[in-house]
Amino acid sequence: MNTEHTREAGVDVAVIGGGAAGLSAAVALARSLRSVVVVDAGEQRNAPAAGVHNVLALDGTSPLDLLTAGREEAERYGARIHRDRAVTARRHGEGFEVGLAGGGVVRSRRLLLATGLVDELPDIPGVRELWGSGVLHCAYCHGWEVRGQRIGVVGTTSLSAHQALMFRQLSGHVTLFTHTMPELDDQTRERLTARDIGIVDGTVERLRTDNGTLRGVVLTGGYEFGADAATVTPRFLAREDLYEQLGGTLTEHPLGAFVGTSHMGKTDVPGVWAAGNSADLGAMVAASSGSGAAAATAINADLVTENADAAVHARGQTAGHR
Template structure:
């Protein structure tokens, strides 16, 4: 296992999830020196399996990542455990400093650090997260099909989430919690789809025999539910980029903060690319992996262009023997 961090690389990939490992694999196969620095805190760690990923549906997240690390290492890439504290401009490249004091230099950066899910302050949500508390019906809807599902209103996309989840179950209850009243249009949509609306603040989840039994309201009423869905506030992990002037901004849909990048992963900071959930908050594993590969190909092309310019200059101005 390669844990050594050398002095410099063509590319340092910050974050070792699907996007980062896919990007690193593409770069390593392009014969680039590449290091993946990963803090070891994947967003999907609580999930039992990765779903919707062709040929790997249901694979445990840890197994998927371990296979990815092995593939990157098989092409000579380095995969290093560590947390990046800062990234700073260093001439025409970057200095990357880890929290434990180690440093390395990179000609280019690929940021794939993902995001953090911020849950409402409701007792039981965090403890049940990844089991009977879910957020993405495309990721886990099949596993909870036809069960009694509660949707906890927590943001601007909550009604949309409830309407989506109705595709997987006819027994859906929407809890307004502390959100503003439904608009007439929203109320009509929920009613038309047979989604019950329960008003009142949610005080916590009712757990019986280590299973979710219901949603408890502030007035003590318990509404029986087997699963709770909640739209989290998603925040990009990007604090280490502050010195470069690259900071997360509010997402236009009001669902959190992300690092802006174009379709190829290009950010506002020259030499820095971003891929996966750090820039696309809704990306599933397959989409994140594809984005990592796409960004990596453009990073490699950028390096080739730089090397070609230098080669042309040297060709025009040969050093006298």
């Protein structure tokens, strides 16, 4: 993309983030003949995963292959993809100016934040190394792939017990390691026991791996439990820098923080929308894609009204000079 041209001409919409939400929005906007620039730093959250799931007719597709096809589709309709990191955002006249790490500037009438979130993982050796393969968090995203296996649930929040119950649907060999989670109440402990979920009180020291494969969960003191897969509940933190620079404030959630939106992704900052995991910590790929398309239709409608009002004003000015 020609940065100097973008600096001169500006675009209707700048989409920050080129994942499922951002690219879906770009396609919908470009199909409405809106000029669109997608700024993408290439840090997709699901990149370590072998495949995306619960995406109709595309289940199991590599995340990178899905995004490659999405970029090609967006560009086919006229959207431009800029491989760079957006580092600043500010008001510029009636629109916005986004500064890029590479030194360029993107100016736009509207802004869509589809920057996703960061998984803040527990500081346990082996978790980060196996994240997205042997270490999971979502039963819907990757549960089928570990069905019937020995699954160790590392307790980090009050929701870890529910996570154990979710994975019990997929395997009869589930163990909950209480680790740093709050003490189990009697009702929860009874539910877990009734479902034959093992409960191990103690702190997880590390995950034992062998050539990139999980072999066991090791407790402080050295006692090891065999495991084929492990699950954790990260803290989910929306990438907030640009939103906060524009005056926005993240909404706190028991599991993290996100950009609060109203219907179809509109934020409290005028002219700014958010979609995907930026606005919904639990959105899977299909939901993120849908939220991006929904936000795009809202942005286009907003611009349609603005264009019509501008035409009315211009017509009145012309009539006044006759």
